[in-house]
Amino acid sequence: MKIDYCVGIDLGSTTTKAVVLDGERHILGRGITNSRSNYDVACKVALGEALINARFSLIDGRLEHEGIDAERRRELLTRFELAFREQQYRSQLAALRASLHQHAERLALGAATTSTLERILGTMEQETTELYRVGASRKSDFFRDLAGSRYVELAEAIAREGSHAFDPLVGLFDKAILETENSTEAVGTFESHARKAMVQAGDPALQRAVTKVLSIELVQRLGVGTGYGRQRLPFPEKLIRSEILCHGLGAHAMFPQTRTVLDIGGQDTKAIQVDPNGIVTSFQMNDRCAAGCGRYLGYIADEMNLGLHELGPMAGKSCRTVRINSTCTVFAGAELRERLSLGEKREDILAGLHRAIILRAMSLLARSGGIEDEFTFTGGVARNTQAVKALRVLVGEHYGERKLNTSPDSIYTGALGASLFAWREVSRQEAESVEVLA
């Protein structure tokens, strides 16, 4: 069996997103990865992830086909997916280990370092099963963050007991992770992980479904690229669209009534106005300064040693918003430390920081022409509950009642727009070739 698809890839500054769309314009799968690695790899990995995701949904479809009820399906899929991710994690961890040792050797750091690395990695390996236990919580879905934070914790503990200096360990990690991330091999193939995972999950119906899905061929018709890195996308120029247009179209596809779109990504913030057809009528973007976009929050999360996921919920506990005076991200980091030392509450400061970033977005929105009904918030920061809350408050105060759309998948808005453009291009080419034939 064979399925045609088009892919849209949004090569963001922090994350690269892919959306795979079938001929019916239904979303088959979504994939996301860090953009830290090089661009080609990022695109490949994101697409790979989207295809994995597509296969998961195909498996789900198979199971449904077999008459399995929704609850049972969810349970089976969760088990399968966790087992699958665990396989992936193990494969990457192995690659990381090899790379760490290689670097340690090249720098001639000696036996003490080698055995310390083994101690850390051994612990991490042991913890893997627990990490992917059903119901366990994870700090991030990205290997870098997941492995990185644990590695640093362990290294810190070792440094505290005096067994090994901290800085060289972190230095090694920074080198090795770059390599691991940039290697598609480290991730492994869908098929091999899936086969192991289905055995691990141990359910005959699931096994049948997986085997069936593995035999489906997914065929790419066209890919369209967009995003911050679009000049460097591995796409021909004709197949590249401005991220503004993609966001407008993507938001329109998700919420057809939307007129204003705010996208806060890692490195830029865009305020876009679209007409009833999803056509962009005006837009504003910020300059290249981290203050006011997702990296601001990312930086603050690092400063506080928190995961991005934790930021919003923690700020949500605040009952008093502190006013942050520094605009610059780095200075805000310093201000944060100063305020903490003055005894201000962490959640209050965090609430202030969230408000600060939304205030900046408000001014872009104002510049682009205000906030119309409906209003859609997209980009990675839309995943942050506190950012959404701050936005809701400020919009209400200054523009009155507005329907605010958000979606857990809003980070894929740009990629979705791009995939729609891809299918349009396919139709156009088909029309053209018909003309040529005629």
Next chain:
Amino acid sequence: MRSDELRVAGIDVGSSAIKVALLRDRGSEGAELVGQATERLRRRDPLDVVDSTLDAALALAGLRRGDLDYIATTGEGEKVECRTGHFYGMTTHARGGLFLDPAVRAVVDIGALHARAVLMDERARVLGHRMTSQCASGSGQFLENICRYLGVTIDEIGPLSLQSQKPETCSSICAVLAETDVINMVSRGITIPDILKGIHLSMAGRYLKLLTSAGARGPVLITGGLARDEGLRAALVELAGEQKVPVEIRMHEHSPLAGAIGAGLWGAFRVRKLSSRGISLSGSRG
């Protein structure tokens, strides 16, 4: 101990580290550094670290707090309890710079968040200055971030940068978003030394601008934490030559302590000046 000898401490409360300098000051006969300590804050409350750092320096010098005639703070030290008096950053860097290298008439203090060029006369009186604004691009923290992205430690930067063959030009970049720029460069196959040197050159450009607009000429001492960075100094020297800026960039092993040293020396200066007017400070010495 001679009767006109004063013992003073200077404490520089920085945004990234506490620096303490202990000095013996014999007035017109000069002063000498008798103890020092530096402690990185690593996200701790500076006021907590101040005491331990001061005590560490005292222990090294075999002194006790009661032996001190003046405890001078600088930087963010206005709130330090045990201080006798506070002097502002540029005042102290000028004094410290002059102490470390009597030939200089200007210092460029490069710390974690700010950089400033300070001009002074032969008595360390500040004649003019220029500072960077509220953007951390090109600061110490910026460099530290870059290190993380490149996977090198801060001490490796200098030596690595010196190995560069073909520095990559990079215009001013955001201290936080630099990450992507750096990754960009890495993925284009540019070597770490070339990246670092490029960054050093762009930083040097900023500092030279501060120096020239402040009107500096002749020997200039780098003070502050980034004085440890050989690569940055090389870049400054190189760029100054290229742009024909008439300055001679110098470094001193105690450059990072300049603020603390200056604070201590000004403390001694105040003690003498006040006692010449018959005022004695309710200082620490019992």
Next chain:
Amino acid sequence: MTELEQLLARAEELYRDLRFQAVTDWKARHGGLAIGFMPVYVPRELLHAMGVLPVGVMGAGDDLEIIRGDAYYQSYICHLPRSTIELGLNGALDSLDGMLFPATCDVIRNLSGMWKLQFPEKYAHYLDVPQDFDALVGGQFYRRELEEIADELHRRGARKLEPAALRRSIEAYNENRSLVEALYTLRIDEPWRVPTHELYLLLRAGNVLSVEEHTAMLREYREAVLADADRRSMDQARVLLAGSFCEQPPLGLLRTLERAGCYIVDDDFVQVHRWITGDVRANGADPLGDLVLAYLEQGIASPIRYIDDQAKGQALVERVERSGAEGVIFCAPSFCDPALLDQPMAVAAIERAGIPWTSFKYAENTGQFQVIREQAGTFADSIKLWSE
């Protein structure tokens, strides 16, 4: 609370009141028109004589979050107009019956047109004060301008402009000006008695109070501080603060300077109070003519007036001497063309006179004073360490 504390609390309340409640209250009591004006100078006497309350609108300081104002101004334009628009948009200026935009700079000039577009139902007038100081040329033009404004306000319900009333108004403002001057002099003599952040609040209060109320406030304050035995001198450097004549600094900035060891002994804040030096002639047959002449001949040397022959630098040096300042701090709003273009000329004069100086910029909503504190502190240090 002592009376002095109460008075200061009232002044601070007026300063922080971004809804101009004092104006609404005044209108409820007096029932006249209230006309807002932007910095720097408008002849308030004229409005007063017509029963109109002149209201100084000098931005919104650091308390107002700018949400829509940024939609009107690019990042490289000073802060004042965006907060003013924001005030207009959020209804804070609804109590005003119109706005005057004096010829201060291109930004305020263009704001006058924006006002016309944004609030077409309100009176908005660009007051083109002359740059020709010849009574027969610029003077005539200015007089026609003022007559036109008076006619228009009369059409909109203000009292007719009568010479007798104008003479009384001139007197009222003469008295107010002389009290302001007295406080400035007192601050020169005993800066610890009149801390600048207090004086500043008093000047700001004059933006929204009627001249009578404001005069009473100034008088009360003066008596209170003279009687206050707790105020004592400290070891601080005396500085003149130059350049803050339009967009006003946040109160926190002044406190920072004072804490960093500076006594500010002269400044450019809320210049409308001090634009005319000395008294305007109040007993002539033609008070409108007297007002015009005062503008032409008794105006201070300001960056927004054309003055050649280095007279401006000289005037600054004289102010330094008069105030006994040991140094000058140039403290101008970011992106303020008049102030910043003036500065090199002023600096040159100050340097020739051998007076120490330093400079930095601010915005009315600056909240971070670290850099400013370092600079001002160093400046004060260098003055203090070397003074004998």
Next chain:
Amino acid sequence: MSEKVNPGAAATAALKDQSQERQKAMIAEHFRKLAEAPERGEKCVYTFVPGNLTELIDSFGLLPVLPEINALQSGMRGKSRDYIALAEKLGHSEDVCTYVKCDIGMLKSGNVGPTGERLPNPDLLLLSYTGCFTFLKWFELLGQEYDAPVTMLHVPYQGDGVVTDSMRTYVVDQLKKKIIPALERISGRAYDEEALKERLERSAQAEEDLVWVLESAKRRPSPIDAYFGGVYYIGPIFTAFRGTQDAVLYYRELRAEVEERIALGKGPVTPDGEIANERYRLVVEGPPNWTSFRKFWQMFAEEGAVVVASTYTKVGGVYDNGFRHDPDRPLETLADYCMGCYTNLNLPTRVQMLERYVREYSADGFLINSVKSCNSFSAGQLMILREVERRTARPGGFIESDLVDPRYFSASNIKNRLESYFQMIEQKRAGGV
């Protein structure tokens, strides 16, 4: 490109029309005269483009020098970066108008003009304070550098959108009592009204042809680019040549050339060739960027974007609303000219003008190039953008750069915005799908 003579040195290579050659020759001749002026005992008047009194100055046999033109020339020739750096080193703020800093920097570097010859010192600084407050500071600064008298002509602003009798009287009073006596003093000649009238007559002729050329852009395809090309067309009439026979000839020739292009159905010429396929018709507000003028133009030309009307080509005088210099009211007409310059119009009038352009020139959209230097232009442009958008329902675009400070020209940023803007017009045209 060795002829560094006209405001388009960088682009002249491709614009080989006869009128261009003539303009180049005129400018070369003017700068030669300036260079020789001290030797020949001729006197120079420094003055500004908006509200310039060229006919009057010329009638006294005096030579005008326009510092703004020198600054833009420095920008085009890549000198402005250093000049600005020098001025900033001398204490000028980063925040202020870069024309001033560029001029001060040039002055401090020996005052060498665009043709490589030294510019004469001024004998008079004639401060035509029209439409911009910075002019005032500029001449205060120059006043400190030169030992020359300053005379101020304060041109009142059209705050209420009209020129009143009071305003006109004020300007005429100043002309009579201040400007003319000053010109008489330095030239040693008496005011000659007949000579002035003659020049005004010629101005009106040239203005007629200029307006015809600018309005030719109403055709499809437009034979000219009214912004990038337009800056060349306004050269003579905005600068030292208004009222001269040379200018009359130049505009006659230019008109003939444009007529020919129309006959051949040709689009505008650009440095990179002709625009064969007019894809977007735009109205542009705001001055161009001079440091990357050619690159900037390219970004439009590559996409087939033609500017059909611009406001920048009205800074030195607005003529397409019917105003012509009128020899019968010599001083009044000068006053009206000064008060009618673009930056002396209030915002509502500027909005109306743009709205009219968008309609009359059938534009697909309008674009604002907001320059950091110039408050006179920039303050309020965001509001203009929204107003015009609302009134015309055509998409507006907004980009930011600077006149002569290369630090504020970010090619990638502008290109990104322009690309998105053009795609937006395109998509709108395609009607969605």
